[in-house]
Amino acid sequence: MLSTGSKSFLFRPFLGSCNAVQSGKLRCSNLHTTSKELTVKRYLVGNSWSTQPHSRLLHSCQQLKINDKKRPEHFKIETNDSTSEPNVVVENFPHFREAKKAKETQKGGSLAEAEEHPDVEEGRAMQDGGYRLPHPIWHKEELESVRISHRPPVGKVDKLAYYSVQLLRTGFDVFSGYTLGTYTGRLDEKQWVKRIIFLETIAGVPGMVGAMVRHLVSLRRLKRDHGWIHTLLEEAENERMHLMTAMRIANPGIIMRTSIVVAQGIFVSGFSLAYLISPRFCHRFVGYLEEEAVKTYTHCLQELDSGNLKMWCRMKAPEIAVEYWKLPADAMMRDVILAIRADEAHHRSVNHDLGSRKPDEQNPYPPGQ
Structure with missing residues (x-):
């Protein structure tokens, strides 16, 4: 005093x-x-x-x-x-790093960085001076080698996860018109991008929820996490970047946005409760969900190669996708779909692997792998 x-x-x-x-x-x-x-x-x-x-x-x-x-x-x-x-x-001084960056910009040292497209900054990884979490960068051979695969369910937990995914997919395909469009051959780019946007808003939930639950468990039990959290966060951000890429192609209307809010509220609540009860069920559920995602993007590639999606055949890849996946400067929309499919196949393998491990086992996946 x-x-x-x-x-x-x-x-x-x-x-x-x-x-x-x-x-x-x-x-x-x-x-x-x-x-x-x-x-x-x-x-x-x-x-x-x-x-x-x-x-x-x-x-x-x-x-x-x-x-x-x-x-x-x-x-x-x-x-x-x-x-x-x-x-x-009296106004606050900027952070010393911001002041340094502004000074460099005035001198012309960071002029190129200041004038770059916002999507380039959005997609830049940490090692390149951005803030994106590490993620796999696929080679052309890896992109073309992705195949549809299925892990047969073993035990009650696996079967419950598998049939839950099948039920949800069947209902969504009928409700969204995907089943009818596939049968009649009238799936156009507008229907595809709507499907991608909605599914990616759901696919980005499990990784974040799983990381949050494991983080809280680690704090509550005063024990280490064994490296699972970063892998789940990388998956969540990767799915969100799929969404950000799709948003460069289309802007959903009010009905679509309302549906996303309602679906996210229901899915976040249900998945959080399920992860508290059985992490194995949740990882197996995501593994089977990613199997269906690989099927969906493989179908999209088939439509592209057959010439049914004429606009996407001539569309260049968005800048955010070029920066995020390190695609060639002349990359097309097909290259973006290939990269997204490779990510989904990677999530499929990772979640099936984590679903077969005990929650206190060491995570075998280093950052970005």
Whole structure:
């Protein structure tokens, strides 16, 4: 606690009498014109401001610079018409890394980075200066070698997971018109992108829910996670990037968005409860779900190769996909579908593997693999 004498010393004005007003502006009544740069440092001590730093509150400071000839952009000086006294608006300094980046941009060192397309930044991985989690980058041979496969269910848990996926897929195919469109051969790009968007909003849920549950279990039991969390988070983000890529092609309407909100609310609640009860069931469920995803994207590729999706045959890959999967600059939409299918096949194998392991076993998949 500060004594009355120390308080009066701490609040003694540095440039005349300065009073803080509720609007957040600092009014200086005796501000003299000078060509030198004056610096006032204010520190938050208790519930008041002081010109002397407190040893435990050095991180709560704001610095005010006033220069009549050259003022930084972060500070503004306004004039009060009634008193003709300047009102100095105090604004926070940017983070030191942001300030450094802005300085480099002014010098021209980061001009190319500042002018790049937003999708390039969205798809850039951590190792390239972005914030995307690591994920596999597929070679052309790997993309073309993906095949439809099925792991026969063994035991009650596997069968329950398998038939749950089959029931959900059959219902969604009928409700969305996919079954009728496949039978009549009238599936166009609009129907395909709607299906992809809706399914990817669901596919991005299991990884995030599984990682969250395992994270909370690790905190609650005071035990390590054995590396499962990062793999599940990578899967969740990978599925979300599928969605972000599809969103560059179409913009869903209000009915579609409402359906996504309702479906996500139901699926998140149900899957969270299921993961608390049986992680094995959930990973097996996702494994069978990814088997169906591989079938769906294989069908899409067949439609592309047969010429039924004429617009996608001539469409270039979105920039976000080129950056995320490191595709060639001249990549087409077919290359994007190949990359998404390879991701789904990878998730299929990973989840079937995790579903066969005990929750306290070591995760065999390093980051990005």
